[in-house]
Amino acid sequence: MWHGEYRHPRLVEVYDAECPWGWDDDFFMAVLAEHSAPRVLDLGCGTGRLAIAMAAAGHAVTAVDPAGPALDAARRKPGAALVQWIEGSIGELGTREFDAAFLTGHVAQFFVTDQEWSSLLHAVRRALDEGGRLVFDSRDPEAAAWEQWNPDESWRSIVLGDGGVVEAWTEVASVSGGVVSLAHHYRFSDGEKLTSQETLRFRTAEELRASLHAAGFRVEQIYGGWGREPVGLSDDGELIVIAAAFS
Structure with a gap:
């Protein structure tokens, strides 16, 4: 989505x-x-x-x-x-x-x-x-932030308000002419996996x-x-x- x-x-x-x-x-x-x-x-x-x-x-x-x-x-x-x-x-x-x-x-x-x-x-x-x-x-x-948007460097563990933990990481799909497309992946402790996509200029x-x-x-x-x-x-x-x- x-x-x-x-x-x-x-x-x-x-x-x-x-x-x-x-x-x-x-x-x-x-x-x-x-x-x-x-x-x-x-x-x-x-x-x-x-x-x-x-x-x-x-x-x-x-x-x-x-x-x-x-x-x-x-x-x-x-x-x-x-x-x-x-x-x-x-x-x-x-x-x-x-x-x-x-x-x-x-x-x-x-x-x-x-x-x-x-x-x-x-x-x-x-x-x-x-x-x-x-x-x-x-x-x-000039800072090229997208170079750190990969599973190894972007992986993190997020603690929710109810104490639940979500694993998250980011992947870049493409970089062209100042336009970067990427996907953020989320894995919840109950097994649900969600992916959020965006394109940035x-x-x-x-x-x-x-x-x-x-x-x-x-x-x-x-x-x-x-x-x-x-x-x-x-x-x-x-x-x-x-x-x-x-x-």
């Missing part, structure tokens, strides 16, 4: 167990606090960890995701009532409704073709008020800058790591972008 970590109830539980609060969340909360942003969009919010934290900090948060099972998990979490949850896409939102928009967890890489990515950026630009900021993360292709910093400018954004900063290191000078292998909407 495609993106099973958000669409299959058992894999949603695995995702939440494997992805607790981390340095990336601290970074995004810090960036949010740097400018006044009463109205916040969390696009591709998944199971809602960051959206709930932003709402708890006093922001009016709208969290959007096309995956119903992920949103079901988000709505069950403490503090979820403070967030407006929308199952769907950004196309269902109006214009100039937000002061900041976040795409976290490398959601930006799910938009594989140039047309998909351009359409998304233009839609976010319409949803942001003048000067509103777009913040997102994308893996740096790795864009360079230059490609991101050009696409953002074409959509009406001014790039303020691109970091290479969660400690705000320059691109290429962090083991995190990230491209963390902060851009502002302009006329």
Whole structure:
């Protein structure tokens, strides 16, 4: 199945167990606090960890995701009532409704073709008020993260909230022109095996800058790591972008 970590109830539980609060969340909360942003969009919010934290900090948060099972998990979490949850896409939102928009967890890489990515950026630009900021993360292709996505290096054991253990590993199917297709395998203690597939687009910093400018954004900063290191000078292998909407 495609993106099973958000669409299959058992894999949603695995995702939440494997992805607790981390340095990336601290970074995004810090960036949010740097400018006044009463109205916040969390696009591709998944199971809602960051959206709930932003709402708890006093922001009016709208969290959007096309995956119903992920949103079901988000709505069950403490503090979820403070967030407006929308199952769907950004196309269902109006214009100039937000002061900041976040795409976290490398959601930006799910938009594989140039047309998909351009359409998304233009839609976010319409949803942001003048000067509103777009913040997102994308893996740096120079770090070649896919080279570690093999059964030997990616194998891990994940402990669920009920104490159950899931074995997981990743395999890459293809790498071509910045597009990487892969499969995540999960083996549960009761014997069930599930596979989640995805295709990711790795864009360079230059490609991101050009696409953002074409959509009406001014790039303020691109970091290479969660400690705000320059691109290429962090083991995190990230491209963390902060851009502002302009006329």
